[in-house]
Amino acid sequence: MISNGKGGGNTLTGLNFEKGRDIVSLIRKIKNYSVRGNIIFYEKKEVARSFKKHRLYDFLKENKIDFKKLISKKLLPDEAVYIIHNNTLFVVEMKFQRVAGSVDEKLQTCDFKKKQYKKLMAPLNIEVEYIYILNDWFKKPEYKDTLDYVISVGCQYYFNYLPLHKLGLPIPV
Numbered sequence: 001m002i003s004n005g006k007g008g009g010n011t012l013t014g015l016n017f018e019k020g021r022d023i024v025s026l027i028r029k030i031k032n033y034s035v036r037g038n039i040i041f042y043e044k045k046e047v048a049r050s051f052k053k054h055r056l057y058d059f060l061k062e063n064k065i066d067f068k069k070l071i072s073k074k075l076l077p078d079e080a081v082y083i084i085h086n087n088t089l090f091v092v093e094m095k096f097q098r099v100a101g102s103v104d105e106k107l108q109t110c111d112f113k114k115k116q117y118k119k120l121m122a123p124l125n126i127e128v129e130y131i132y133i134l135n136d137w138f139k140k141p142e143y144k145d146t147l148d149y150v151i152s153v154g155c156q157y158y159f160n161y162l163p164l165h166k167l168g169l170p171i172p173v
Contacts, residue, residue, distance in 0.1 A: 031172040097137040111153035134156040
């Protein structure tokens, strides 16, 4: 059932979301990383930029892109991380459940949302990846089909943890 979903790991090789849900605050705690505003540095070299919610549209505006000409409605990512060296925007959505609810269906929208983000990034020739960070609630057997679907449409998921190498960020030695 886990396929591309993983959990655990240590803070040198990835981001552990069990205690926090903000990529920037998690990265600040990793050796050789620093953050200024939304810019992420590794050994004082800019390696990425983080955009939460509306901040992604500020980035588009800075690049003279009018999102309304590309998609009909704003998508507001929990966090989008643009990795400079691989020219990829990773849209990271956090889904943490404690009881059954509407998030079940939200997991099934990743294909549509990934395509919308690709439309937004196309003028900048930026690739797009879509990743869910899920809590252990989604390890239940009734989510197998949904998680299989997420993988089948080219999206990804991890449980409580996101490996730095998955984003293409340097791993401290």
